[in-house]
Structure formats: structure tokens, C-alpha cells
Amino acid sequence: MNDCDVKLYALSTCIHCKDTKEFLRTCGVGYECVDVDKLGGEERRQVIEEIKRINPSCSFPTIIIGDKIIVGFRRDEIKEALNL
Amino acid sequence: MMSVEQLYEMLKKIQEEKGYYFNEDKVKVFHLLEGLLINKERYGYMCCPCRLSSSDREWDRDIICPCVYRAPDVEEYGSCYCNLYVSREWNEEKIPHAFVPERRPIEKVLGKR
Numbered sequence: 001m002n003d004c005d006v007k008l009y010a011l012s013t014c015i016h017c018k019d020t021k022e023f024l025r026t027c028g029v030g031y032e033c034v035d036v037d038k039l040g041g042e043e044r045r046q047v048i049e050e051i052k053r054i055n056p057s058c059s060f061p062t063i064i065i066g067d068k069i070i071v072g073f074r075r076d077e078i079k080e081a082l083n084l
Numbered sequence: 085m086m087s088v089e090q091l092y093e094m095l096k097k098i099q100e101e102k103g104y105y106f107n108e109d110k111v112k113v114f115h116l117l118e119g120l121l122i123n124k125e126r127y128g129y130m131c132c133p134c135r136l137s138s139s140d141r142e143w144d145r146d147i148i149c150p151c152v153y154r155a156p157d158v159e160e161y162g163s164c165y166c167n168l169y170v171s172r173e174w175n176e177e178k179i180p181h182a183f184v185p186e187r188r189p190i191e192k193v194l195g196k197r
Binding site for chain 1: 115116118119126133135166167168183185190193194
């Protein structure tokens with residue numbers, strides 16, 4: 001089991017984000033999640049800047065696993081990054 | 085406000101006539117349609133549930149569902165970006181369920197941020 005930090009930038013309405021959340025839960029992986037569509041104003045702008053630094057196309061989900069960045073619900077890449 | 089079921093029935097009729105079918109996974113479809121209704125409430129238009137709205141209807145015109153990228157995505161991958169609208173062949177698993185990359189130009193994605 002992984003022991004690295006997992007962070008997810010998501011949209012609450014997005015199906016690929018929902019699939020990613022469910023997949024991480026199924027794998028028993030704890031994660032921090034930010035639903036960007038639920039943010040407003042300055043907080044939203046700041047988070048978008050954070051995402052752009054790691055994923056210039058600013059698409060969802062953007063997943064950080066340790067030092068790896070995965071864009072989109074890429075099951076195999078997520079498993080590999082988690083050493084599962 | 086329209087219910088998800090009402091939206092489903094309404095869109096199904098209109099879009100199937102155009103050759104676009106809802107994904108057979110109704111749980112996913114209903115989640116996406118609920119997202120469309122949420123976005124309609126939030127922004128005043130049914131912005132794509134898998135993309136972040138700019139809150140500017142004119143700017144987001146290309147990603148108001150069904151988005152302008154649906155036709156080329158269904159043509160190339162058998163599915164739109166969200167896996168909401170698919171081809172008959174995709175539903176019948178006659179073509180692989182490939183990852184659909186973002187087709188919206190990056191300047192449109194980032195332009196209003």
C-alpha cells in the first residue's frame with residue numbers, strides 16, 4: 001500500500017472525477033480533494049493557478065500522487081503511481 | 085426546476101434522432117444530467133459538467149451541452165468527452181471505450197481564467 005500523499009483536483013459534476021474518487025476509495029487510498037467548481041472568487045482563482053502549474057491544460061481530474069501528476073481518469077497510471 | 089428524469093426523456097428523443105445515444109450506463113448518465121441541471125442553476129446555462137465554466141455564456145458557447153466537440157469526438161472515439169453521448173457501436177461495445185482527450189483549444193480553456 002502506498003504511503004505517499006494523494007491530492008485530487010476535481011469538479012463535483014464530472015463523471016471522470018467521480019470515477020477517480022470511487023477508484024481511490026476502492027483501492028483503500030486516502031486522498032485530499034478540492035472540488036474546484038464549488039469554490040468562488042479569489043479562492044477559485046488561486047486553486048486554478050495551482051492546477052495550471054502542474055497541468056497547463058487545467059483539465060479535470062488532475063491527480064497528484066507523490067511526485068507524479070496524472071491528468072484524467074487513467075486507471076493504470078493511477079495504480080502504477082500507487083504501486084498497486 | 086426540471087427533474088433529471090424529465091431531462092433524460094426530453095434529450096433522449098431529440099438527440100437519438102440526430103444519431104447520438106445516451107451511454108447505456110444510466111447511473112453515469114443521471115450523474116451527468118444532474119450536473120447539467122446544477123450548472124444551469126449556477127451559471128444560467130447547461131455548461132459541460134466535465135469542464136470548468138468561466139461563468140460567461142458567450143465565452144462558453146462551445147461547451148454548452150451538447151458541446152461543439154461532441155460531433156468530432158463521437159466520430160473519432162465513439163463518445164463525447166464526458167461519455168454522456170455515444171454512438172450505437174460504442175454502446176454495443178463494437179468499438180473500444182478509449183480515453184477521450186480534451187479537444188477544446190487551450191486558449192479557450194485558459195482564456196477567461
